[in-house]
Amino acid sequence: MPMIDLRSDTVTRPTPEMRRAMAEAEVGDDVFGEDPTVNALEERAAELLGKEAGLFVASGSMGNLVSQLAHLSRGQETIAGGNSHMVVHEAAGHAVIVGTSVRQLPERPDGTLDLGEVAEAFRDPNDPHNPISGLVEIENTHADSMAQPLSPDYTASIAAVAHEHGVPLHVDGARFFNAVVALGVDPQALAGPADSVSFCLSKGLSCPVGSVVVGTREFIWRARRGRKLVGGGMRQAGVLAAPGLLALRDGALGMIERLAEDHANARRLAEGLADLDGIESAGGIAQPAPGRLDPARATTNFVLFKVHRDGTDFLGALRARGVLMIEYPHNQIRAVTHYGITPADVDSAVAATRRALEDTASRAPAMSRVAAG
Numbered sequence: 001m002p003m004i005d006l007r008s009d010t011v012t013r014p015t016p017e018m019r020r021a022m023a024e025a026e027v028g029d030d031v032f033g034e035d036p037t038v039n040a041l042e043e044r045a046a047e048l049l050g051k052e053a054g055l056f057v058a059s060g061s062m063g064n065l066v067s068q069l070a071h072l073s074r075g076q077e078t079i080a081g082g083n084s085h086m087v088v089h090e091a092a093g094h095a096v097i098v099g100t101s102v103r104q105l106p107e108r109p110d111g112t113l114d115l116g117e118v119a120e121a122f123r124d125p126n127d128p129h130n131p132i133s134g135l136v137e138i139e140n141t142h143a144d145s146m147a148q149p150l151s152p153d154y155t156a157s158i159a160a161v162a163h164e165h166g167v168p169l170h171v172d173g174a175r176f177f178n179a180v181v182a183l184g185v186d187p188q189a190l191a192g193p194a195d196s197v198s199f200c201l202s203k204g205l206s207c208p209v210g211s212v213v214v215g216t217r218e219f220i221w222r223a224r225r226g227r228k229l230v231g232g233g234m235r236q237a238g239v240l241a242a243p244g245l246l247a248l249r250d251g252a253l254g255m256i257e258r259l260a261e262d263h264a265n266a267r268r269l270a271e272g273l274a275d276l277d278g279i280e281s282a283g284g285i286a287q288p289a290p291g292r293l294d295p296a297r298a299t300t301n302f303v304l305f306k307v308h309r310d311g312t313d314f315l316g317a318l319r320a321r322g323v324l325m326i327e328y329p330h331n332q333i334r335a336v337t338h339y340g341i342t343p344a345d346v347d348s349a350v351a352a353t354r355r356a357l358e359d360t361a362s363r364a365p366a367m368s369r370v371a372a373g
């Protein structure tokens, strides 16, 4: 029996159609701007999000990195959520490569930042002691809040605060299209208020590699230069871009609409887990009192929960039952639904979780220790 792998949507494999498109892709030297498949992908991404231009990059981390290189100069500061991927999970690229600091704000349980706190976080540009505020960054969907989608209205409000202070807004939209589908909004409406958006092809859209950054032509020129600086200028990259072009097609031909299946599966998983003894609410950051896992918080493709067990022990027992999940910050377990996971897999994962909880019950730590985490 193959494992049911719910660790991340990054484990998705390219579809057979994607593999064929890779084999047949027209290619050229992309550093010379001559790869027709990369060019078509960049144009398609820009068109879809209503921006002037796009840039194909190797990963979501590189998308955020080149966006920062394009928006910021050394000694500047970004205002961002303290749990965001760009701050916590990108090897401090902002400091090491961009030469900037981050003013970290607490995110709320719905993944948003408080607008007043963002406004307050800007430094005094007349004080020579201060870094110079240069960018506001948000993450959509916001992973650590159980991948809550952030709305166009919220994005517009935060962009307004950034723009009032003369700085751009960057959206780390690693799962931008999950937000689009969950909210039922037009991608252009969600991207519109932002100055730049980076989205991943290699997650729920099932492509093997890559992300695309979009923004103005001028911004993309600077991001392209940043990409070269970090060694991300690829040559016949059309073989990697070809699956992206398929994924971004309209309607059922592409991979965007399909994300709704992942969201339904995540809700189904949360509903199944919520009824199990030994599982409790986590649902991401800033959790209030422990309680029952609330399936209504599964709005996109993440389920976060706590177990009344040692996390590693539980995950080992779950693996032995044929299901993979992963430890997540704040003593949580994460399960992510994605292409290839069916409702039947979800039901099997719930059953395996029940058994793994039984298998590890005798070794469970005291409830209070786990609940306090």
Ligand SMILES: Cc1ncc(COP(=O)(O)O)c(C=O)c1O
Pocket (backbone or CB within 6 Å): 058, 059, 060, 061, 062, 085, 086, 139, 143, 172, 174, 175, 200, 202
């Ligand atoms: C919110 C978010 N941003 C950025 C990234 C970075 O993507 P990559 O792993 O392609 O560098 C991830 C990866 O999981 C992510 O979850």
